[in-house]
Amino acid sequence: MEMDREPGxxxxxxxxxxxxxxxxxxxxxxxxxxxxQQESLSLSRVRKTDKWFNLxxxxxxxxxxxxxxxxxxxxxxxxxxxxxxxHGPCSSSVDNLYAPSAAAAGPSTETVIERWVVxxxxxxxxxxxxxxxxxxxYKKIYKKCILLLRxxxxxxxxxxxxxxxxxLSLLSQTYNFDLIYKVSSFSHPFSRExxxxxxxxxxxxxxxxxxxxxxxxxxxTTLSDFxxxxxxxxxxxxxxxxxxxxxxDPMRSFPSSERGAHAISFPSRGLRSxxxxxFQRPHSWSSGFHRGIPPTKTQSLAGSPPAYRTSCKPxxxxxxxxxxxxxxxxxxxxxxxxxxxxxxxxxxxxxxSPSASPSTPTYLTGANPLLTRHCSETAPVTIPLxxxxxxxxxxxxxxxxxxxxxxxxxxxxxxxxxxxxxxxPSGIRSYRKIEALRAGExxxxxxxxxxxxxxxxxxxxxxxxxxxxxxxxxxPRIGFSRSSSRLSFQDDMDDCEFSCPFDVDDVxxxxxxxxxxxxxxxxxxxxxxxxxxxxxxxxxxxILVHLLRTAPPLRQDxxxxxxxxxxxxxxxxxxxxxxxxxxxxxxxxxxxLNSYREMKDLLLSKSGTQAVRKEGMK
Amino acid sequence: MNCEVCQxxxxxxxxxxIREVLRCILHTIVxxxxxxxxxxxxxxxxxxxxxxxxxxxxxxxxxxxxxIDHFISWVEKHPNKKSQLCLSFYEVKSxxxxxxxxxxxxxxxxxxxxxxxVTQHPKHHSSKTHHTKVVVDPGESATEERSSRRAMVEASLxxxxxxxxxxxxxxxxxxxxxxxxxxxxPYETTIPSxxxxxxxxxxxxxxxxxxxxxxxx
Numbered sequence: 118m119e120m121d122r123e124p125g126x127x128x129x130x131x132x133x134x135x136x137x138x139x140x141x142x143x144x145x146x147x148x149x150x151x152x153x154q155q156e157s158l159s160l161s162r163v164r165k166t167d168k169w170f171n172l173x174x175x176x177x178x179x180x181x182x183x184x185x186x187x188x189x190x191x192x193x194x195x196x197x198x199x200x201x202x203x204h205g206p207c208s209s210s211v212d213n214l215y216a217p218s219a220a221a222a223g224p225s226t227e228t229v230i231e232r233w234v235v236x237x238x239x240x241x242x243x244x245x246x247x248x249x250x251x252x253x254x255y256k257k258i259y260k261k262c263i264l265l266l267r268x269x270x271x272x273x274x275x276x277x278x279x280x281x282x283x284x285l286s287l288l289s290q291t292y293n294f295d296l297i298y299k300v301s302s303f304s305h306p307f308s309r310e311x312x313x314x315x316x317x318x319x320x321x322x323x324x325x326x327x328x329x330x331x332x333x334x335x336x337x338t339t340l341s342d343f344x345x346x347x348x349x350x351x352x353x354x355x356x357x358x359x360x361x362x363x364x365x366d367p368m369r370s371f372p373s374s375e376r377g378a379h380a381i382s383f384p385s386r387g388l389r390s391x392x393x394x395x396f397q398r399p400h401s402w403s404s405g406f407h408r409g410i411p412p413t414k415t416q417s418l419a420g421s422p423p424a425y426r427t428s429c430k431p432x433x434x435x436x437x438x439x440x441x442x443x444x445x446x447x448x449x450x451x452x453x454x455x456x457x458x459x460x461x462x463x464x465x466x467x468x469x470s471p472s473a474s475p476s477t478p479t480y481l482t483g484a485n486p487l488l489t490r491h492c493s494e495t496a497p498v499t500i501p502l503x504x505x506x507x508x509x510x511x512x513x514x515x516x517x518x519x520x521x522x523x524x525x526x527x528x529x530x531x532x533x534x535x536x537x538x539x540x541x542p543s544g545i546r547s548y549r550k551i552e553a554l555r556a557g558e559x560x561x562x563x564x565x566x567x568x569x570x571x572x573x574x575x576x577x578x579x580x581x582x583x584x585x586x587x588x589x590x591x592x593p594r595i596g597f598s599r600s601s602s603r604l605s606f607q608d609d610m611d612d613c614e615f616s617c618p619f620d621v622d623d624v625x626x627x628x629x630x631x632x633x634x635x636x637x638x639x640x641x642x643x644x645x646x647x648x649x650x651x652x653x654x655x656x657x658x659x660i661l662v663h664l665l666r667t668a669p670p671l672r673q674d675x676x677x678x679x680x681x682x683x684x685x686x687x688x689x690x691x692x693x694x695x696x697x698x699x700x701x702x703x704x705x706x707x708x709x710l711n712s713y714r715e716m717k718d719l720l721l722s723k724s725g726t727q728a729v730r731k732e733g734m735k
Numbered sequence: 736m737n738c739e740v741c742q743x744x745x746x747x748x749x750x751x752x753i754r755e756v757l758r759c760i761l762h763t764i765v766x767x768x769x770x771x772x773x774x775x776x777x778x779x780x781x782x783x784x785x786x787x788x789x790x791x792x793x794x795x796x797x798x799x800x801x802x803i804d805h806f807i808s809w810v811e812k813h814p815n816k817k818s819q820l821c822l823s824f825y826e827v828k829s830x831x832x833x834x835x836x837x838x839x840x841x842x843x844x845x846x847x848x849x850x851x852x853v854t855q856h857p858k859h860h861s862s863k864t865h866h867t868k869v870v871v872d873p874g875e876s877a878t879e880e881r882s883s884r885r886a887m888v889e890a891s892l893x894x895x896x897x898x899x900x901x902x903x904x905x906x907x908x909x910x911x912x913x914x915x916x917x918x919x920x921p922y923e924t925t926i927p928s929x930x931x932x933x934x935x936x937x938x939x940x941x942x943x944x945x946x947x948x949x950x951x952x
Contacts, residue, residue: 163772173774260770261907267767268900270775274786275896283786321904 126255127325131191131237133169134262134330138235139181139197139300140174141266145273146199146231147298148285150178170263172270184300191237196304199231199278202295203343227297228343229311231278231336232304239328254326261323265332269320277340294343307335314338658724662717738843739909741902743895745817745850748888753810753853755780756892757803757820759787760849761924763896764822765799766790767903768845770910771918783889787896795919802924809926810853821925822847826911841921844909847899848927 143150167173205224273279278296285296307315316338322329748756759780766775769790776791789796802820810818825841911920 163774168772171770171772173772256912260910260913263770264767264903264907264910267770268903271763271766271788271896272900274777274788275893275900279786280784321907 127258128191130255130258130262131325131330132189134266135191135195135235135237136177136181137170137172137174137266138233138269138332139184139195140177141172141270141273142197142199142233143178143181143298144174145270146278146282146296148282148296150180170259170266172263172266190302192239193302194234194236194304196301197231197233197235198229198299198301198304199233200297200299201228201230201278201281201340201343202226202297203228204293204295228337229307230281230340231276231334232307234304234331234333234335236331237325237328238322238331258323258325258330262330265320265323265330269332272318272334276334276336277338278336281340314342655724658720662720665716666713737909738846739902739906740846740848741899741906742848743850743898744891745852746888746891746895747852747854749854750807750810752782752888753807753851754803755782756851756888757806757849758799759785759892760895760899761799761802761820761822762789762796763787763899764847765795765919765922767899768824768910768922769919770913771916773918782885783892785889785892785896790918792918806924806926810851814853816853818851818853819927820849820851821927822849822922823925824920824922827921841923844911845906849895 163173164176166177167175203226205226281294282296284290285292285294314337315335317333317335320332320334322331743760746756758778762778766788774791776789777786778789779786806818806820810816823843824845825843828840828842829838
């Protein structure tokens with residue numbers, strides 16, 4: 118290069134030197150400029166401007182050209198600030214998805230992490246060198262500039278800011294920080310606090326008579342103080358097995374669920390007596406949820422400070438929804454882990470083990486009073502279904518699910534098993550009541566009418582355990598799924614409730630074939646049955662006897678009436694009453710009375726109070 | 736023209752780290768001494784979080800790798816010794832041929848000494864007991880120890896690179912003029928033996944200062 122013969126060579130060297138330094142600094146600190154360079158390096162032909170100082174960097178971005186023009190006064194220092202911009206918490210992570218720049222985020226913090234100062238320090242008065250001296254000087258200056266640029270290029274990769282630049286250069290990630298630059302001819306001095314964390318390095322000045330080219334850098338020695346992490350922009354994803362968190366609102370919306378949450382922990386006691394399991398089942402979900410998940414642990418998981426390294430750790434924006442989401446994720450991870458263990462125990466412990474006894478349906482239906490309500494006597498229940506169907510029922514229940522009506526009827530064995538357990542919860546107790554009523558079921562469905570309100574009453578007026586059972590059964594439903602499946606299950610329950618044959622409304626609507634008297638009697642029965650729930654079993658038998666006594670005859674035909682039939686045909690107890698409307702003698706009446714006595718005795722013998730009644734009757 | 740010598744700080748490295756460390760050091764030095772037109776190439780180390788710069792010349796890479804292989808083979812033959820690799824830049828001066836001298840003469844104007852203390856023996860030369868002890872060392876403490884040691888080596892290597900940059904900046908006048916079309920100054924790599932006077936004296940000095948038997952055994 119014939120530098121020595123061209124005028125203004127020194128000015129050209131200094132100008133190109135400043136441009137080259139600016140190019141070196143920005144292409145290794147600003148990702149956008151770096152990407153442009155990556156594209157230009159693919160060109161085989163090297164431009165003349167790129168040959169300066171024998172360092173091919175690629176085409177200069179237009180921004181650099183503009184900067185060179187604005188800083189054309191070579192005597193002014195060129196200050197290049199590399200600024201770390203940390204985006205503040207934003208309202209939603211969606212903004213970060215579409216606009217990861219600082220514009221979409223909250224308040225941002227800017228910190229100068231590097232300051233490069235390039236200056237041609239020249240005295241005001243100087244003597245221009247002669248031709249020969251200038252030629253030698255230019256070559257030396259040029260060579261020394263090459264060396265300085267080489268060392269600057271290497272040092273750019275050793276300073277801490279380079280790691281941040283490399284992180285930002287990854288197009289696959291978005292971060293809560295960014296690197297920007299500011300080029301000016303002046304600089305604001307650092308504060309004392311800023312200077313404490315910074316270190317200065319001065320490159321050996323290049324003598325370029327009459328002055329010298331000086332390059333220095335002030336940089337932060339460490340950037341680990343900043344919370345620099347990639348943004349976790351989670352795409353919408355449907356979690357099919359999400360079980361929720363115990364701290365979610367739906368859990369709190371059911372006050373009784375809290376009581377249910379304090380119930381006995383199911384998994385640890387899953388091997389207890391089967392009768393106690395139904396009570397524990399609904400509680401076990403909530404207790405299994407809450408079990409072993411202290412808030413402090415989740416907090417520590419979500420708030421752990423990141424290490425200053427390229428990390429793939431999920432970033433948790435410290436905004437409430439995102440924080441909750443992050444915490445939910447953590448909670449979900451922790452809770453699902455424990456939930457998984459709890460669920461495994463749940464599945465394996467009786468009655469949910471594959472070798473469930475035939476009496477299992479009792480537990481299942483008893484455990485879930487909602488199922489009990491609409492499954493007993495009319496809606497058959499299958500044993501395996503609730504195990505898997507339970508989850509499906511909770512998650513995606515179908516109000517028109519025919520399985521409710523396809524379940525096998527209650528077996529007397531189950532009632533016997535119920536009868537054997539003395540410590541059964543009230544839910545099972547009321548279930549046994551239904552069984553007892555069912556044994557004396559009349560073709561007219563009287564017992565249904567009798568028992569239906571009782572069930573309803575049990576569910577409502579129980580000491581609280583049954584209602585607690587209701588709500589606690591709701592809690593696992595809620596805790597199991599925070600989605601609308603909970604509501605749909607609620608709807609399913611509601612639908613079942615309305616379609617329940619024991620419902621009062623159904624009784625009034627469906628029993629259209631009954632006679633007026635019977636309907637009146639039915640209303641009386643229902644009115645009287647309102648008291649059933651509150652009375653003992655003995656009282657219920659007494660009432661039944663009274664009803665049978667006062668029941669109108671079913672048949673007007675006297676040919677169907679005979680004393681013999683009265684004596685022998687007890688099973689058609691209602692049919693006995695038809696003899697009241699026949700003309701008869703006192704003897705006949707006495708015989709009839711005796712038959713009634715026998716009936717009563719038979720009933721009482723079943724209840725175990727026969728001796729007392731006979732004495733009373735006499 | 737005087738010969739500038741730069742003794743780089745000693746690095747305690749394990750055998751498997753020699754290649755990466757020497758590649759980093761040698762390429763950095765050559766990059767600062769390749770003053771011809773070149774397109775720099777950034778290379779990330781695999782073992783450390785350090786990015787160094789190469790000249791982007793495939794042939795140069797091969798030559799340096801050959802030098803490193805030669806050095807590694809020497810280390811394997813001389814275990815438990817502090818190793819040194821010397822990178823020298825010279826000028827070729829034509830000399831009047833005579834009976835005892837060559838036609839050309841190499842005038843070294845710069846020498847770089849990379850000092851390595853290889854702590855781990857190569858597998859086929861190590862004693863079995865020592866090697867098994869290292870392998871069997873269990874627990875998290877070994878992992879933490881390795882990571883801390885790795886961090887120390889990385890920091891030391893970074894210091895060595897800063898040392899190179901500083902030396903390049905401070906010493907510029909001794910460089911010969913750049914020839915047209917020539918990218919690299921002529922260079923050569925040597926492995927100074929234990930009989931090398933400067934190296935031997937250096938070892939004696941270390942022994943006197945340490946006051947206990949040397950590690951060389």
